[in-house]
Structures are given as C-alpha cells and as structure tokens.
Amino acid sequence: MSSSFPWLTALVVLPLLGAVTLWVLPAGVRSRARGVALGFALAELALAVAALSAFDTSAAGTHQLAETHEWIPQLGVSYAVAVDGVGLALVLMSVLLVPLVILAAWREQGSDDAASDKLRRYLALVLLLEVFIVLVFAARDLFLFYVVFEAMLIPVYFMIGAYGGAQRRYAAVKFLLFGLAGGLVMLVAVIGLYLQGPGGSQGFLIDTLVGLPLDPTLEKWLFVGFFVAFAVKAPMFPVHTWLPDAAEQAPAGTSTLLVGVLDKVGTFGMLTLCLPLFPAASRWAAPVVIVLAVVSILYGALLALGQKDMFRLVAYTSVSHFGFIVLGIFAFTSTSIAGSSFYMVNHGFSTGALFLLVGFLVARRGSAQIADFGGLQKVVPVLAGTFLVAGLSALSLPGLSTFVSEFLVLVGTFARHPAASIVASLGVVLAAIYVLWLYQRVFTGPVRPGLEGTSDLAWRERWAVGPLIAVMLVLGFVPGPALTLVREPAHHTLEQVGVDDVPAVVSATSVEGTDE
Template sequence: MTTIPWLTLAIAAPAVGALVVAMLPREQAALAKRIALGFTLATLAVVAVIAVNFDPNGPRLQFAQEHPWIERFGVHYAVGVDGISLVLIALSAVLVPLVMVASWSGRDGASADSDGSTPDQGKAYFGLILILEAMMIGVFAAADVFLFYVFFEAMLIPVYFMIGRYGRGDAGERRRAALKFLLYSLFGGLLMLVAVIGVYVYGGTFLWSELVGADGALSDLDSTVGIWLFLGFFVAFAIKAPMWPVHTWLPAAAGSSRPGTAVLLVGVLDKVGTYGMLRYCLEMFPAAAQWFVWPVVVLSLISIIYGALLAIAQTDMMRLIAFTSVSHFGFITLGIFVMTTQGQSGAALYMVNHGLATGALFLVVGFLIARNNSASITDYAGVQRIAPLLAGSFLVAGLSSLSLPGLSPFVSEFLVFLGAYAFHPVPAIIAVIGIVLAAIYILWMYQRTMTGATPDRFRGWADLSGRELWAVGPLVALLVVFGVYPKPLLDTINPAVEQTMDQMDVSDPAPAFPAAQSGSEEGEAE
C-alpha cells in the first residue's frame, strides 16, 4: 500500500477527468456529465482507501511523498496527510459527486446572459468542478509551503468562471461578484506570497516538516519578523475564511452562484482559511500566534454576532446562508485561537460538520430555485404541504446549522465552547449569543418558506425526485450519524490536534475545580 502514490492519484484523478471532459465535443454534454461523475467517484474511492489505511496514532504525515520540483529554489512536490487534512480531503471527495448529481439537470439557478444565450451548463461547468476538486485535495495535502501557495491561488481560476459565467441572476451582477471574489483573494494571496518568500529567506526551505517544531528552521526566528510573517499568512487566511471585516466578498459571491458552486465555495474552499491558520500560522509562528490570541478572539466574537444579525435581516436565502457561514467561521476561529485541545478539536470537527450542514442547505435551496426560479424568501409559503421530503430535508439541514443536539454540528460547537470557557469565561459567554441568533434566522426562514397556506401556483409541484434524494440524502444521513456517533472523526482529529499543541509547546489550562482529584484525595485520607 505504501508504494502506491495514493495522494497523487487523488489529485490526478479529477484533473485527468477534466482533461477528458474538455476534449469531448460540445454537443456531448450528457456523456461529459457521466464521465465527470465517474472520475469524481473514482476519486472518492481513492480517498476512501487512504482513510481506511490511515493510522491516527502513527506518524504525523502519512501517505507522504517528496520529490524535487524546482531544485534551484528548494521547491518540492511534497504531500502528506494528518488527521485534520484527511477529514477535509474526505469532505471534498464526498461533496463533489453530490454537487454533480444535484446540478445534473442544469435547472438549479443558472441564468442566461443578457443577450439571451445560455452558457453550457454541462460540459464546461462539470469540467470546472473537476479542476476545482483536484485543487482542493492538493491544497489540503500539500506539505511544501510553496506548493500550498500554488494550489491556494490556482483554486481561484475555476471558481471565478463558475460564478461569473455559470452563476445565478443578472449577468453583470454575477460578474461583479466574481471579480470581487477574485480581487479579495488575490490581495490576500499577494500578502501570503511575500510571507512565503520570507519563510524561505529565514528558514532556508519550503518543506513544512523542516520548518516547524522546537528544532525547526523557524524556531529561532526574531519575534518582530515572526509577527510580520504571521500577519502575511493570517490576513490571506482570514479573507479566505472569511472573517469580519474582510468577509464582504462572500455574500455577493454566494448570492450570485449556482447552489452547487456555493456548496463547494462555502463548504470546502473557505475551510482552506481556517485549515491554514491551524497548519501554518500556529505551527510555523507559535510565538506570534500567542501574541495575537486576544485580537483574533475579539474578531471571532464580532464575526459570530455580526454574521448572525445580518443573516436575520436577509430576504435572499442564498445570501442568508452565506451570512450564517460568517457567524459559523467565527466559532471555528475562536476554537483555533483559544489554544486548548478541546477548542482546536472542536474547530477541526466544526469544519467538517459545517460543510455537511451548509452543503445540505444550499442544495435544498437549489431545489427550490429549480421549481420557482427565485431565492427570495417572500416568494415561498406552505411548501411542506406539497413537498414534505423537501421540507423535511430543509428542516434537518437548518436544525443542524443551529447546532441542535443529536445532529453533528452540536458536538463541534460544544467542544468549542468548552475550550473557550477553559481559556476565559467571557468569550464563551458572548459566543453563546450566536446560538440564540441562529435559532432566530433558521426557524424564521423555515416558518416563512415551508409553513402557512400553499399558493395555488405551487399546487403542481413534485416532491424531491430520486436524483435530488441521492444528492441531499447522504448529507442528511451523515449529519445524523456523526451527531449520534462522532467518535470516528474525533479519533482521527484528536492526535493531530495534540501534535499541534506539542509543536507550539502549549498545554491546556489546569481545571479551576479539580473535583475528581480532590475527591480521590479525600478518600485516601479516610
């Protein structure tokens, strides 16, 4: 097993699929879709092999490969996975085929151009999804800082066209949203490029394994230099995440995207930001990360409350879900920077659970758009009477988004609260407000769209079709399964989090009331 380059296969499979799809004639869109789905299912199979053979308690980076790429500049093709990167690669591999199935008919909100022409909604769009999948797996698997940067920037290209060319709504509006997404991301990428160069100048290598740790190449880095390099990476990741106040590209991008694009944009791509904070900001610059703990915690709390309040005010469902993600990413960054094992484990688990819950929400909204050609909340009412499966899926996804106990996001959010409270009670108490606000925006959206009298124009609606059930059903099932039994994910994530804490030389704070220890001592005294 170890001699087979599994990670390279996982990256190459969708890239080869995109090439095959591109070579097909335009009129063979149906065949292109089948081929694209076949390649992404093959990618899922490869990722499943990696997951089954991964040892959470084994070496830090497994399935590792390292080959010189640009020898003159010390750049390597180096890949490997730990528990955190593995679960995010698995999330990508699961969401992509579901997005393809959901987008199969092309009736999920894509719009004609102003001249009346309709973009190719099969061949080109599915090819872009395959390219994006290769980039997403590559960015999580990269073990060379320069290689990570290459994948980080390369992801922008397919997403730009998926929004601007194959998006939803007015052509001019979606192109402006795509351009805004691109400019924000390029600005962050430029700052990170300067920091990447700085890492090589001061560390002498791009290999992540040689840069981190007490004996790493950056261990003796001057504190002032470390702060500036940290900021170069952090600002790029905060834009990608997105955190307040650099979040404004997300509502515009999600509002102008097809639901399938929004699933990948918010469900996976944005996780690159929070993953980068864990993998690069904390471990390469531990002293600088400690210096920025309280500023990032404050920004996280603002993101939680601000995102939730703006979500309540939305009338467009796509924008509403986008603002809920600003709030949810506040919880993730809070968990990362409270510097506790529970907080970081909860944050890593939250990345996966948010992808599942938000993915399901976007897909269900896409099914609504396919039926009524609108994402406006005011254009819907009484859907649960005529489409109970659709309404039920919407309800489960929505309750997951507000972290109802029994559904998987609850476990991750609870761990973040535990870690935050161990760090300091005040941030944990403020963050709880986000739960109350989440209940308001989710339940109010469900009430306005799914309950009440059903308009006569909806009477002919069909409930979820078999294809739509295949798209959203697995996500609903995973939300329930991991809500009841999160152990497989936590067993994979926890050792990587412990290794991150060790690399940073940080330990959990001592319990304020060590009741178990006191009790045992009293028993011994008796």
Template sequence: MVTSFSWLTVLWAVPMLGAAAVMLLPATARGLVKWVSLVVSLVVLAVTAVVAIGFDPSGEQYQFVESYRWIPSFGTGYILGVDGIALALVVLTAVLVPLLIVAGWNDARDRQSWGGRSTHIYFALTLAVEGMVLISLVSLDILLFYVFFEAMLIPMYFLIGGFGGEDRSRAAVKFLLYNLFGGLIMLAAVVGLYVATSGSDAFAAGTFDFRQIVAAVADGSFAVNPMVMHLLFGGFMFAFAVKAPLWPLHRWLPDSAVQATPASAVLMMAIMDKVGTFGMLRYCLPLFPDSAALFSPLIITLAVIGIIYGAVVAIGQIDVMRMIAYTSISHFGFIILGIFVMTSQGQAGSTLYMVNHGISTAALFLIAGFLVSRRGTRLISAYGGVQKIAPVLAGTFLVAGLATLALPGLAPFISEFLVLIGTFTRYPVFGVVAAGALVLSAIYVLWMYQRMMTGPLPHDLADGSSRMRDLAPRELVVVAPLIALLLVLGFYPKPALDVIDPAVAHTLTTIEQTDPAPRIAEGPVR
C-alpha cells in the same frame, strides 16, 4: 508512513486529468460529460477510502508521504503527506463533490456563451477545483501549497462568472479581487520566510519544506527577529482570513454565494473556503507559534464579532440564499475561534466543525436551491405552506436547518459544543458571548422555516395556477446521504475524532500549548 504507491498523487491527479478528459469529449456528448465527471469523482472517493482505511491515527504524524526534488535551487520539492486534520477535509471533499455533480446536473444547460460546450466547461471546472483543493490539503511544501491555494481561484471565478445569476460578473470579480489581494500579501510572506530560512544557521540553504521549518522553530534553532516573524504571520493569516472568511474581510462571500449556482456555491463555501481555516491550523500556528499566541486575543475578538454579526444580519435577510450565506460567516467565526483558543477541545471541535459545516451547509443550500428552482424567486415572502404540497422537501429542509442551529443529535452540535468548551476554559467571557449566537441561530432558522414552510399557501399555489412538486429522485440521491451523515456524526462522531485528536495533540505540543488546569472555586466545606 511512506508507501511504495503514490496514493496522494493519484488522489489529486485523477480529478485534474478527469477535467482535461471531459474537455476533450465531443461537443455533442453532453450526457456523456456528466456521467464521466460523476465517475471521476467516484474514483476520487474510492482513492480517498483507501487512504482513510490505511491511515493509522496512532502512527506517524504525516503518512502516505511522497517526496521528490522539484526546484532544488529554490529549496522547494514535491512533498505530500496527510495527517488527521487534512484527512478529515480530504474525506469531506471526496464525499461532497459527487453529490454536487448530481445536484448541478442541469446547471449548465441553455448557456450559449461557451460556444456549445458549457456542460463540458462547467463539470471540468468543478473537477479542477476538487483537484486543487486536494493537493493544497496534502502538500507539505509551502510553495507548492501556495501555488494551488491561488490557482483554485481561477476555476471558481469562471464557475461564478460563467454560470451564475444576473449579477454574476460583479460577484465573480469581487470574489477574485478580494482573494487575489490576500494571496499577494501571502506571497510576500512566503518569499520572506524563504529569505529568513536562507539566512539561518538551522538550514544549509533556503527551504520551503514545511516539516523542516516547523522542526527548527520547535527546537529553537530557527531564531529570527520577532518583528519579522510577526509580519510573516500577518501575511499568512491575512490570506487565510480572506478565504475563510473572517469578519471584516467577508464582504465578497454573500454576493458570490447568491450569484453562483447552488452547487458551485456549496463547492466554494463547504470545500474551497475550508482551505483558509485549514491553513490557519496547519501553517499559522506551527510556523509562528509566538506570533499566534500574541495575536490570538485580537483574532478571537474578530471571530466572536463575526459569529454575532453573521447571525444578526442573517435574521434581517429577505433572500433565503443570502441568509444562508450569512450563517456561514457566523459558523466560520466558530471555527476560527476554536483554532485560536489553543485548547485540545477547541481545535478538535474546529476541525470537526469544518467537516460538519460542510455537510450541513451543503444540505441547507442545495435544498433551498431546489426550492428556488421550482418557485423562481429567492424571496422568503414568496413562499408559505410548502410542507402541505412538498412534505419531503420541507422535512429535509427542517432537518438541515436544525443542524445549522446545532440541535443536539445532529452533527454540528458536537463540534460547536467542543469549541465552546475549549473557549470557556481559557476565555470564559468570549465563550459566553459566542454562546449567545445559539439563540440568534434559532431565531433565523425557525423564523425562516415558519415563513416558508408553514401557514397558508400563496395564492397562485392555492388556486392551482402554479404547481410545486416534491423532491425528485435525482434530488433525493443528493439530499439523503447528507441527512444521513448529519444524523450519524451527530450520534457517533468517535471515528472522526479518533483521527483528528492525535493531530491536534501534536499541533499543541509543537506550539508548546497545554489545556488550562480546571479551576475549582474555593469555599467553606459544609
């Protein structure tokens, strides 16, 4: 639907303006900076609630549409709109950012390299990432999407390089180079797509309007040499595969996640990286349906390798934060697998998985971060018996870990189950191999919990020379909503799926894909 009020502009502009306002506050107003940032993120959450309540799952595909001329000579406009898939990720972003601000409340203290304004810069960068992710999710103009798809790398680079661990500079440069190279390849594809539209009779002139191009592709009026479309698909897919990331383009993620602060790492893995998988579903499939169908077996193979690889490597980690980072590589493999099996169950499961992975990863990574801040080390071997002296911390850590291994009753189970069902119906062998990761995930989660939370206490904790406190009230404010969401979506995912399913059905219709018919084995009747 088209509304008279520009809700989607407000949605992304509030955090961007909030970031600017935070930077204008006096250098001594560090406490005020934190509260202003939190209030801004809560305003974004309130605007998101308005959009979510006003969204009609049975209505038009894109709602709250805004369309204005931007650079007419380039065929690009300021076009915003939200469908069920984008709405799910918008809600995830708006829910997580306030929790990350509270979780990172003290992450910027004692930083001298920012001229006394480290707190201002830290929270301004966090809000800037939120704003850029939101406009990327609601953009319906390909050039507009690309601009912010690339721009969000800059604040994240400074969050990693300015506020991370000892090896933060190398991790930040690695993060930036990988993603900039992917973006450069995508830029060539974006320009190529514009040139292709300008030379087509389907358009009066070249255009970046996503809806116009998809409509022309769907009705066959936009006819381009198949090899050209394959190359354009490869450009988009490569950039999204780097950001997601898809094996073997994942090498930047573990270092970045470990060196960033826990809140910034979650901002990157649970929110920003979802733009990559969202881009695969939003752009790669409807714009290049034939290419997506042709290359889907290759992409599915890489996704399944990533699922197994991430789980196996996670088992061998001695660093708890690096272990959790590798589990995310495995989970991204599940998301990409569900997208490219091109079934309704697979794509609905992938979209829901993006949401559930964001929640479960946020819970596990932040709780692990709280634990590391107490002990001062990321080594799993340095822990033991934590449940005896910090039972709430240990209990919430267990729930978050069980969610990561997709225990029934917790949110990721539903999405992982849907992805596997959707895979089995079209690629049963890949489904069997991917299901094997469930056993591997049980190994790395339960073994980690056993080593860190059970058994005897380390000597310094047992003799009282060191102390470990349980979760503080501020930390409970962060953890409790995440655990509650894991439970609620685990038992009642219907509200989310009611929004996601119509958008997935429209995508499958656009790319002319249908669910495989059930296969019933024939045999004698007894």
C-alpha cells in the same frame, strides 16, 4: 494495503483526468458528460476511502501517505504531500461533496444540446477544482501550498462569472480581487519566511521551516501576512464582504463547494501553518483574533436575520460559523482545537446541504426571495423535511454532528477564556432564531399562490442531499471515529505553539468514549 502506493498523487491525478476528458469529449458523445463526470467523482470517492484504509488512525497526529519529489530545486521548491488526521478528514469531506454537487447540477443549465454542452464545461471546472482542493489540504511544501491557494481562484471565478445570476460578473470580480489581495500579502510573507530558513533544494518544506529562530518583530509581521490571507479566505469579519455576493450570484453547486470546502482552506491554514510556523506570534495575536472571532459569530448571525435572499442568508450564517472555528483554534486548548477541526468537516456537510436545498427551491420558484415562498411543507413534504434537518444542523441541534463540534469549541474555549465563550454562546441562540424563522416563512402557513403544483424532490435530488443528511445523523450519534482523526493533531498543535493544555469539563476523548 501497502502505504507505498502514491495515494495523494492518485487523488490529484484522477479528477484532473476527468476534467481533461470532459473538455475534449467528441461532439457526438457530449450528452453523456454528466455520467462521465459522476463516474470520475465516484471513483475519486472510492479512492479516498481506500486511502483512509492505508492511514494509521492511531497516529493521526503525524503526517502520513507522504511523497516528496524535487520540483524546482534551484528555488528550493518540492512536490511534497502528506496528510494528518485533519487534512484527511477534509479531503474525505470534499470528495464526498463533489459527486453530490454533480447530481444536483444535472439539469441546472437545461436539457437541450447547448445547455448540455455548457454543463459539460461547468462539470469540467468542478473536477479541476477538486484537484486543487485535494492538493491544498495535502501540500507540505509552502510554495506548493501558495501556488494551489491562488490557483483555486481560477475555476471558481469562471464558475461564478460564466454560470451565475444577473450580477455574476460583479460577484466574480469581487471574489477574485479579495482573493488576489490576500494572496499577495501572503506571498510577501512566504518569501520572507523562506529567507529566514536554511534554503537548499528543499528550502520551502514546511517541516524545515517549523521551529526557526525568528526575530520576534519579524515573526509578528510574517504571522500577519499569513493570517490576513486566511482571514479573507475563511471569511472573517471585516474581510468577509465578498462572500454574500458570491453566494447569491453563484450556482447552488458552486456555493456548496465555495463555502463548504474552499473557505475551510482559511481556517485550515490558520491551524496548520500560522500556529506551528509562528507560535510566539500566534500567542501574541490570540486576544485580538478571539475578539474578531466573537464579533464574526454575532455579526454574521445578526446579518442573517435581516436577509431577504436565501443564498445571502446561508452565506451570513457561515460567517458566524467560521467565527466559532477560529475561536476554537485560538483558544489554545486541545478540546477547542479538536472541536474546530471537527467543525470544519461538519460545517461542510450542513451548509452544503442547505445550499443544495435552496438551489432546488429556486429551480422550482425561479426566485431566491424568501417573500416569494410560503406553505410549502403541505406541497413538498420531503423537501421540507430535509430542509428542516439541514437547518437544525446549522443551529447545532443535539443528535446532529454540528452539535458535537460546537459544544467542544465552547467548552474548550470556556476553560481558558470564559467570557469569550459565554458571549459566543449568544450565536447559538441567534442561529435558532434565523433558522426557524426562515423555515416558518418558507414552509409553514397557507400555500402561497402559484406554489400549489410544486414538485417534490425527484430521486436524483434525494440522492444529492440524502447522503449529507445521513452523515450528519451518523456523526451526531457516533462522532468517535471522526474525533479519532482530529484529537491527536490537536495535542500536537498545542505542543508546537508551546501552550500548556487546560483540561475542559468535557474533552474530545470523553465525547468519543460515550460512543463505546
């Protein structure tokens, strides 16, 4: 298959066409908006799989499927896109989640004409968000990355503010303000870095800006500007407070994309921008970042234990999980970085499944309060079983994909920072407590009055969560193909940062070898 085909541009244009099509659908055929949206999302997934076939996995540490075109040459801005193994893995995860979100939202707004028209606009926003998701993971021009980084806020703001719960406007504004504040700090750093570069018609190309001889003090300030924006997006303690409110008030599908995909932009930016652009500053900041990561792990887990709302509980688990990802990135070993890259993908699947399943529970009960449930495993065994698998994935049970990534993060971190790894391991214990305690309260014991006639998962809902369960199992037992995508970028990142690798007891290579 020819690699000269503009795969990444096609992956950007296709969902954009879908969003426009949904927005201009004639009134007489708007009832078919669900099918149209699903058709475009499945076509995007098929196109992404085709792009994978054009990607040379043996050279996953290099950026491939590249396109570079002048955009605003007077300002040095280009339309430049390319992906390495990590970027491609995140694109594949994202385009798989979108059709599942569409399936889950099939009846989310109701079934009458007014509700169908409202859902049509919501699905158009989902496809528009998919455009930005693909572009942000592929952007190789710093200005293009920044524009998309900020533009992603727009569809999510409306997806929360127009389609969420009773406090949706408050949650949407809080989400927007946090995002804009972080983006403003990043903009100052972007301009500052550009002024240190060679300029010219392609002065914002990331490859041009990597390796600049920066003044040490200036490099530290520029690193802080980027890191703050990415920490807000990630989200990390103490700039995480927007996430529980947004997750609680947003529709389940929006929370799936927000936490499962968009928040990865923060950790992806740390890995692919902060480390290669500011290697000395990254080494300087690593001790503080590692402390913040460990605090995020424990803080998020402890807060999850105290939640009464299921959406807020899952949101706080993600604060903890993102702490593991950041810990692995700044531990500076190839094993920990490969584990973090793999964790970004696995977290999207496990947390996406949890949010969708919580959405199904809320649709049946009309409440997200844990106290309103009980004994459901006797009434809805399929829903209970899928929820248990997704929950076990969240606590990184061996045999599920998150175990491999979390294990690599902890082992890789231990090789350089044993104390941080040991303390972070407490997050694994806390995860087992909050997941199993949640399952116990919702699904075990006597059936709570009013839940006796609760319906089990319909076939459409099973198709929405079934692929996620399957992926978690497949990547849990056969992680090799995915690790092939992230192993070489990890080695390349260490070379850029200028840190010698520390061999771990178990490396990503040896984990992959167990599958053979």
